[in-house]
Amino acid sequence: MAYKTQALVSLILLSLLTFSSSQPNNGLLGVYWGQGHREDDLKTTCDTGKYEIVLLAYLIVFGDGQEPFLYLYNHCYNHDCTGLEPQIKHCQAKGIKVFLSLGGPFWEMYSLNSTNDAKEVAKYLHTNFLTGKHGPLGSVYLDGIEFNIRWTKDHWDDLVKELHFLRHTKGPHFLLSAAPLCHIPVLFLDKAIQTQLFDHIFVRFYDDESCEYNILTNDTQPLLESWDNWVNLVPFGSNNSLFLGLPAAITASGTGFAPATVVNNQLPGLEVIGYVGVDCGIGFNAGITFYGIVVGLPANFIFEAPYNGKTLSLREATDCYFKV
Template sequence: MKAAHSQSTKTLLLWTLSLLIAFSPLMRSSEACGVSVYWGQNLAQDGSLRELCETGYYSYVNLAYLATFGCGQKLALNLTDHCDPASGGCRSLSTEIQACQNRGVKVLLSLGGNNTEYQEICTAEDAKKVADNAYNTFLKGSNPDGPLGDVSLDGVDLDIEYPGSMGHWDDLVRALASYRSPQRKVYLSASASCSYPDTNLGKAITTGLLDYVAVRFYDDNLQCSCYAGTARILETWNKWSSSLPEGNQLFYGWWPSSNAGSQCKPEVFTNEILPVISSSPDYGGVMLREAYENVSILYPAAACCNTAGLHRKESLISVL
């Protein structure tokens, strides 16, 4: 009887393990996490899009930025010195974008930035128009004359930094999410100020429709600054983590640049901050404001989220 019971238990565990593996894409404990980066505003630092993706360090690349939109304005892409969208000079990026996607990197269109061209979305109807135009121009994949050529981006990122831009971002997120289907995943993300709640995107975040929120821990205030100490930073992280809607992931936004004076040094970030935040159940990874040549030091800590869940699965495997 003991042998039969043991065999029955082993069969049940094997069946359970098979379910864990089969449904792993739906489980937070096995979702792949990693590094997100903004590309398009720093020609010297960015390098080519293809080279960026070939490093193997990035899971998401945000094309920065769709700088003009909303309130009846025509959509306008601004990639600084990389290329000129108005003259069709950015259509050559379509092959680089596809090369990134072929490597499993998700390429998103980032709306906003710190310019003053967008400011607001005027009405819920305006939000729907912006979502429709952005989808048809950049995500649908049937517009060879579009700014990026005939390419289908993977989603949209909101980096709404203009002060007081509180209008209808939640309506925009809902309109973009309406394009999701069983056949098509449309990724949605947001870059939020570390001060909780984000005054611009707070309502959009609470919709629960975003895949991840990247909190900018390089904003110039004491909740973000290493001048205030890592304890204050981790306190702010925990506030965000405890308030994030179910199913969303939280990324730590870091700007490893000499022009961000209050930024934590790499050794402080990797030794004191990452080990703590990577244990959060909604930890998703690290967002970099721009490409970082030493990103390899971040990658191990950003490789997966909810390590406790992974340990539980490993325990199951060891029992078998």
């Protein structure tokens, strides 16, 4: 069977939303920031020079008539986050895009109950984060909104439509992205993706046996067939940029890890750009950095981490970020 390879870039990663242009060597590295109890502040994270996109995680409460609530763990929450304004502007001045991530693993705390509800949430997001007016993060113009939706499927299409309308009628322009699992029918974001209004769609081909590589049987067929389905769902030439994501190490996810040899030799059209570093990582400490090839290391491999003399095993470093 011939598998479609158009506009395909291989992004080897762990716990990371990444973006790329159509050219593999122009890949961008992005990182979630806001949920780690030992992570660096935002300015320091941007000053590492490792990231092109930082996603503020997360706006955890919104919709259904609820007062929106921004939760950045130990850093701040809601309107106490206005102190981040100069740090956000510092990052943007360095050319780093700053996104707001919606939802995340905070099930049942966010939902949309109608088209009008979606419009109200879009208006709130636009006014408070995208126009420079004073909001929970101060007076900022964020660069985009990310849909990190992990439960309930209703009216996300209405939200992306309204945000798209606002960016073209009210300005300024901003980006929209989504991070669905590989499962088809698409979970949660199916109708939203069908609008073809997302600028970037990162598909996570792991933690779902129906659409991932099986390392025990060396079976690539579920992944490749699922990729064909995604190419049909998000056709080449549409407004969406479609990307394939794989875990960067065998301990990076429950299932779905594919060794570099498999990616190079058995997944047609995939191009591994090369492993140049491991950043462990937002969620632990952005200053913990290990260099070298990591794919294929045993699960019990121990990294010596320059963080208060602490050692982290690969399994412990669950928020490592792999640049490819």
